[in-house]
Amino acid sequence: MRFSALIQWALISHSTAFTTLPSSQTSFRIRSTFSTLYSQVEESQFDECLSKADLKGAAKILQSSDINVTKDRFLEIFNAIEERTKEAEENNINKRVAEEGSINLGAMEYPPTSPARTEMTEMYKLLKSTGQLTAYGAAADGKYPALGTKNVTPILLEKITGLSMTSLTPKPTNTLLLAGVALAVLEGIVSVGIGLDLNFTIFATLFLAFLDKLLVNGAVFETATRIFMPEYTDKIRKHEAGHFLCAYLLGCPVEGCVLSTWAALNDTRFGGKRTTVNAGTSFFDPNLSDEINGRKPLTRSSIDRYSIIVMGGIAAEALNFGIADGGAGDEMALVSFLSNLNPRSGGAMTWNIDSIKNQARWGALQAVLLLREYKACYDALVDALERGGELGECVYAIETAIKENGLPSVAEKPLGYIVDQGLYGEWMTDLPATTSTTTETKPTTSIEETKELSVSSIEEEVLSLEELKKRMEDKLREIDSKLDKLE
Numbered sequence: 001m002r003f004s005a006l007i008q009w010a011l012i013s014h015s016t017a018f019t020t021l022p023s024s025q026t027s028f029r030i031r032s033t034f035s036t037l038y039s040q041v042e043e044s045q046f047d048e049c050l051s052k053a054d055l056k057g058a059a060k061i062l063q064s065s066d067i068n069v070t071k072d073r074f075l076e077i078f079n080a081i082e083e084r085t086k087e088a089e090e091n092n093i094n095k096r097v098a099e100e101g102s103i104n105l106g107a108m109e110y111p112p113t114s115p116a117r118t119e120m121t122e123m124y125k126l127l128k129s130t131g132q133l134t135a136y137g138a139a140a141d142g143k144y145p146a147l148g149t150k151n152v153t154p155i156l157l158e159k160i161t162g163l164s165m166t167s168l169t170p171k172p173t174n175t176l177l178l179a180g181v182a183l184a185v186l187e188g189i190v191s192v193g194i195g196l197d198l199n200f201t202i203f204a205t206l207f208l209a210f211l212d213k214l215l216v217n218g219a220v221f222e223t224a225t226r227i228f229m230p231e232y233t234d235k236i237r238k239h240e241a242g243h244f245l246c247a248y249l250l251g252c253p254v255e256g257c258v259l260s261t262w263a264a265l266n267d268t269r270f271g272g273k274r275t276t277v278n279a280g281t282s283f284f285d286p287n288l289s290d291e292i293n294g295r296k297p298l299t300r301s302s303i304d305r306y307s308i309i310v311m312g313g314i315a316a317e318a319l320n321f322g323i324a325d326g327g328a329g330d331e332m333a334l335v336s337f338l339s340n341l342n343p344r345s346g347g348a349m350t351w352n353i354d355s356i357k358n359q360a361r362w363g364a365l366q367a368v369l370l371l372r373e374y375k376a377c378y379d380a381l382v383d384a385l386e387r388g389g390e391l392g393e394c395v396y397a398i399e400t401a402i403k404e405n406g407l408p409s410v411a412e413k414p415l416g417y418i419v420d421q422g423l424y425g426e427w428m429t430d431l432p433a434t435t436s437t438t439t440e441t442k443p444t445t446s447i448e449e450t451k452e453l454s455v456s457s458i459e460e461e462v463l464s465l466e467e468l469k470k471r472m473e474d475k476l477r478e479i480d481s482k483l484d485k486l487e
Contacts, residue, residue: 043067050076053083055119059126069132071396078392081123084116085255085282086267117255117284124253133395135377135402137251138411142301144308145369145410148417148432152361155424160416161368167318168364170327233259235317236279239326241382242316246367247283247309248398249374256391257281283309298341307363308370310334315367316378334360373410376401 042065049058050073058080061067069077127133139145146160154165161168236259247254258264259279288302311334314327338351338359351359371378377398384397416429 047073047076050080053080053087055080055084055116055123059119059123062123062126062130069127069130074132074396075390075392077123077127078395079390081120081253082256082391085120087116117253117289118286120253120255121284121286133399134407135374135398136248136395138374138407139249139370140251143411143414144304144366145373145415146365146418146427147414148428149420149425150304150358150362150418151420151425152358152365152418153424154361156418156427157361157365160365160418160427163318163368167323168314168361168368170314170324170331235321235326236260237385238316238320238382239313240279240281241378241385242312242314242367242371243281243283243309244312244394245374245378245381245398246312246315246370247281248395249370249377250305250308252283252285252305252309254391254395255282255284257385257394259385303338303341303359304363304366306337307334307359308366310337311360311363312367312371315364315371318364319368319371331360334363369410369415373408373415376405 042061046058046061046065046067049055049061058077067073124133124136128136157168158164240257240259244254244257256267257280258267261279264280285302285305287296287299288306290296291298291302310330311327313330314324317324317327335356338356341351380397380401381394384394387393389397416427417432419426419428419432
């Protein structure tokens with residue numbers, strides 16, 4: 001029914017009631033009826049936009065109207081986000097855009113700027129501004145749990161997180177090796193039991209494995225592994241939840257999450273039929289996207305956000321299992337990303353192996369603290385993923401946890417400050433009087449910034465060397481004193 005027809009129907013059906021009321025009451029009733037009908041029409045149009053994955057149209061209505069965002073409507077919004085970003089044609093050009101931007105993004109291909117992702121970003125912002133999303137962006141704009149210097153030594157990392165460097169250092173997983181050994185033993189038993197030639201059985205298995213990898217990226221073998229090793233599925237789920245929540249808290253819209261090769265094969269955002277992904281989380285940082293595509297100078301704040309999100313999976317595994325088995329790809333993605341940042345000016349900052357390792361430690365530190373402080377959100381997210389929840393159900397679970405528990409204090413005040421003191425740095429819970437906690441947001445391609453960073457680094461290094469020299473002199477005097485007593 002069109003809006004004009006609805007108005008006519010309302011006037012006719014209420015004409016008798018209006019004539020029996022005083023004029024003031026009649027006017028109020030008419031305005032109230034019009035307002036109700038208008039709201040119903042707008043909500044109907046809003047729902048229609050969502051059903052068509054028309055994020056732009058839905059955002060326009062939501063911005064100008066008082067739409068009642070029920071749980072079902074909330075879930076539909078994120079279903080529309082998934083559909084809009086999943087079907088976008090730019091999902092097929094990620095590699096080309098990355099190469100044109102002169103940045104190798106490693107294993108975690110970064111989605112380019114596109115109409116679909118711009119609309120998604122605007123919808124996230126709108127939901128945030130209307131109070132529908134509270135946790136989203138809670139750690140954005142440099143609201144990190146640990147402020148201060150970005151120099152994080154291994155010893156200081158262990159001290160702050162309570163986790164060993166071993167637990168935060170990804171190691172090649174033995175899951176597939178163990179599964180292969182188990183399969184070989186099973187084949188031997190079957191061959192002996194039914195009289196089949198063992199060589200033929202092994203050849204057939206290798207051929208089928210080759211076809212499995214070639215046609216469906218090893219999805220069949222992965223399914224068998226999950227059946228016999230259920231803990232493998234749990235690790236993947238909690239690993240991806242770490243990426244998901246870190247991106248969400250940092251204000252980077254999440255557009256999808258897959259937990260198996262079968263799911264990745266059916267999702268163009270993860271490569272579709274050409275996928276090499278077994279599991280993954282697709283997020284979008286509009287600032288980083290503009291910067292890697294040359295629209296803006298690359299900033300340290302964007303690099304920091306990316307570092308935290310990439311290290312989020314490793315942090316989650318370390319917190320849950322005491323060791324990170326599935327984070328080798330993430331670590332390599334960060335190394336590849338930083339080492340291939342091509343400076344666009346002569347004085348631009350470059351990344352060597354030491355600075356890359358330090359950035360990885362800094363990212364892991366922030367990720368561990370975020371996941372620990374937002375544990376209620378993380379647990380709710382893991383539960384939603386375990387139930388097979390789509391994007392909307394995952395976001396709803398996070399926001400429900402925040403409503404029930406409130407934002408942690410870290411959303412307003414950092415847990416502490418990293419200070420360049422002593423041999424390994426210091427962790428202080430109170431703001432040091434001489435330490436600046438302002439987040440660096442200048443372009444990393446700025447010559448002035450490079451000079452400032454160089455001077456600052458030289459001064460810090462000189463101070464550290466002087467302190468080390470003093471300690472060594474004290475130690476030598478102590479040794480001389482002990483030798484004198486022995487004589």
